[in-house]
Amino acid sequence: MKRFILSLAALAFLVPATAHAAGDQEVPPEHHWSFNGIFGTYDRAQLLRGLEVYRGVCANCHGLKYVRFRDLEAIGLSEDEVKAIAANYTVEGDVDSFGDPTTREAKPFDAFPSPFPNDEAARASNGGALPIDLSLVAKSRVHGPDYIHALIGLGYEENAEPGPTGLYHNPYMAGGYIAMPPPLFDDAVEYHDGTAATVEQMSTDVSAFLMWAAEPKLEARKAIGLKVILFLLVLTGLFYVCKRKLWANVEH
Numbered sequence: 073m074k075r076f077i078l079s080l081a082a083l084a085f086l087v088p089a090t091a092h093a094a095g096d097q098e099v100p101p102e103h104h105w106s107f108n109g110i111f112g113t114y115d116r117a118q119l120l121r122g123l124e125v126y127r128g129v130c131a132n133c134h135g136l137k138y139v140r141f142r143d144l145e146a147i148g149l150s151e152d153e154v155k156a157i158a159a160n161y162t163v164e165g166d167v168d169s170f171g172d173p174t175t176r177e178a179k180p181f182d183a184f185p186s187p188f189p190n191d192e193a194a195r196a197s198n199g200g201a202l203p204i205d206l207s208l209v210a211k212s213r214v215h216g217p218d219y220i221h222a223l224i225g226l227g228y229e230e231n232a233e234p235g236p237t238g239l240y241h242n243p244y245m246a247g248g249y250i251a252m253p254p255p256l257f258d259d260a261v262e263y264h265d266g267t268a269a270t271v272e273q274m275s276t277d278v279s280a281f282l283m284w285a286a287e288p289k290l291e292a293r294k295a296i297g298l299k300v301i302l303f304l305l306v307l308t309g310l311f312y313v314c315k316r317k318l319w320a321n322v323e324h
């Protein structure tokens with residue numbers, strides 16, 4: 073038994089040590105997101121701008137396989153706008169009568185496809201590195217949106233050139249080097265609302281968009297949490313009144 077407890081204690085020390093071993097990167101600065109805190113909500117205008125950055129820049133290398141085009145109605149696009157966006161993408165169709173694979177125009181029920189037919193092709197076009205699917209990256213990386221914002225918005229030096237290994241220095245990436253060329257430069261996209269497309273603006277907007285992609289139900293989750301707390305408070309009050317009533321005639 074003693075041994076068991078001792079090994080448990082040893083494990084408890086080991087876990088943070090291994091977590092540290094992978095993290096030789098800089099901690100990203102904390103950004104003030106509209107969705108932070110218990111009352112936090114997404115800023116729809118920001119999400120729409122983030123979508124524009126994703127489509128205009130990131131989608132050249134990264135897919136979003138868990139985001140369906142029609143999900144975009146939740147951030148304020150109309151059915152027709154969703155249809156028009158989907159029509160810009162090509163997805164795998166059924167096999168034809170000869171058994172050969174076909175492609176077709178994407179429909180609102182499809183998800184954002186990867187621009188590459190498979191991982192091997194993706195690596196071959198990116199110096200051997202895989203541009204991962206971005207659907208869940210805001211939840212799967214420590215510091216989520218702060219990390220993405222720092223990685224693409226702050227981490228590259230101006231006019232960064234790759235080093236001798238073909239990698240770019242970026243202190244926010246584990247190991248300090250990344251195969252992704254700096255994706256953003258001023259005016260890389262033209263925002264529909266006329267916002268100036270600086271690197272800082274675009275990296276913030278697309279990070280917020282990727283947070284929404286990874287957790288579209290964040291607002292509902294927070295609302296339920298608040299209702300549960302309210303309910304528990306009322307219940308506590310009721311129990312207290314009951315207790316007073318029940319014990320009122322009992323001698324102390």
Ligand code: HEC
Binds near residue numbers: 125129131251
């Ligand atoms: C030219 C292709 C290309 C473009 C455009 C591009 N990326 Fe990447 N991205 C890559 C590659 C390749 C990797 C893998 C890097 C590695 O493993 O070193 C990557 C990795 C990433 C990662 C993961 C880093 C990690 O922790 O592993 C994130 C997040 C990311 N990209 C976000 C973006 C965003 C957001 C955009 C749009 C603003 C974007 N990328 C545009 C090629 C690209």
